[in-house]
Amino acid sequence: MKRPLIIGYGNRLREDDGVGVRAAGLIGELLPGAEVVETLQLTPELVCKIAEASVVIFLDAAVDQLPGSVVSRELAPEPAAAWSHHLSPSQLLGLAEQLTGVVPPAFLVSAGVDHLGWSERLSPRAETTAAEMAASAVQILESC
């Protein structure tokens, strides 16, 4: 039976860049039935997990959003012109579609951050934001 896949990604050594990873951990506690992946960056190997998922939720930090804001949006697969060291969630979905023919519903929950220093700790605001991201993700899963 397929189950939800939660992918939280970011660099936990760069303070609030790890907010998505923190949110993924929170969702893992709230929804034991979901598969939770905490990772530094998106890599092609995630295609295998995406193909087996009922729904995919990506959780990421964003520097082009108001700090502390949480935005959710549905994603569509996109082709990638070139790949080497970076994949976006939509490009990853595009690769999944190309290789497996399967693309489950997918969403990105992003949080605005502005503290990206050298620390393994989130700022107090990002701790709150991570909880909001988790709540948004759970809401999406309940509506799917």
Add this chain to the structure above:
Amino acid sequence: MSQTILIDPVTRIEGHAKVTIQLADDGSVADARLHITQLRGFEKFCENRPFYEMPSLMARICGICPVSHLITSAKACDAILGVNIPANAARLRRILNLAQILQSHALSVFHLSSPDLVLGMDAPPETRNLFGVAAAASEVARDGIRLRQIGQQIIETLAGKRIHPAWVVPGGVSAPLTEDKRDHIAAMLPDGISAIDRTLDRFRSLFQRFPEEMECFANFPSLFLGLTDGAGKLEYYDGPLRVVAADGNVIASGLKAEDYPNYIGEVAENDSYLKSAYYSPMGYPDGIYRVGPLARLNLVTHCGTRRADHELGVLRTVSGAPLLSSFHYHHARLIEMLYAVERLEELLGDPDVLNPHVRAFAEPNCDEGVAMSEAPRGTLLHHYKVDSNGLIRWANLIIATGHNNLAMNRGVKQAASYFVRDGKLSEGALNRVEAVIRTFDPCLSCSTHAVGQMPLRIFLLGPDGAVIDTRSRES
């Protein structure tokens, strides 16, 4: 007037590099150099750290092969403790190392080199990537991704995380293998065998479509160096070092890691942060040698598993032995992936793999530790000296890419001489010069102990040193 071509950055390798091609007055290639342009200095900033931190510190050298550094560092620390680790600890380290070789080779073959092999060296650069391969031959991309995932999942299952795990410690490993985890790992392996079989079926004939590349991709006599089990069988984790000449004759065997200053020399060139290693009994640069999959398969009598031995026999029958062209690194990597999965099956099938005795405890008993193991790219050496408090006083690391540096430089010159025409560097020639470097699968983060991605630039210089052409590509 002589001219210079500059390729900067080199693409689809791990780290930053550039290539300079110096032309003679008649437009032919007078010289070519690979420059490694990054520096990190792990050997210095680990000084004064407690020795038992070294495995975790050294793993941070690289995000691709942290396990190799972790294992070699832990072995050097075992030597400082002066302990023989429990047999099952060594077995579990071997399993982890095999998984590392599987995932790293999958990255090299499928993610980095299959675009050249499947789409062709002259394919448009915008399609020469994994997406291009997925569009042209989806099963190749699918198998590559699956094989890398299997290797990474084994590492994660055993050691807690894919990148920079801390499970391997001085004296052994920090926790034994459970039955559940063993079964989880074993269940993935048949999938791996099938994926490698499919790849070999396709790639055996694919390789034959590159006769020019076989001819001029670092195709020259050199020594080959690597670990064996002592009797000539393939060995990655531990064993004496063997050196084989280009004619296949064993010129040294039974070499111990701690004696490396007697047989390995290093020179620093003024145009690269990567030192060049050489076999010191033959001097510099005559002691040029290669390490890694090609070298390992050239210096062993056999692998020791059924399928891998069969495939090695096929390769030797078709292409000869020893294999001198670095183009054969690709095929050698596939054979090693097959071996890794077969050997994982053997090790996991041993009932003692669940033995809970996996760590020896001791205070530092020696003031120096040296260790070698085989990383995916070749022999890896860590050497530490500690004070009476167990603090690191000095460290030296010799990495596979450093071992291969002389051969990579000679290979770049050979390929450039073949493909640079009339003082011009076409897109196809640029890619072939890069592809020579890719056959070695260099990891410049490791070899300079430096962090970074790996784009490449190639500079074409005239005889007066003026830059007359450059090709540049970001990673």
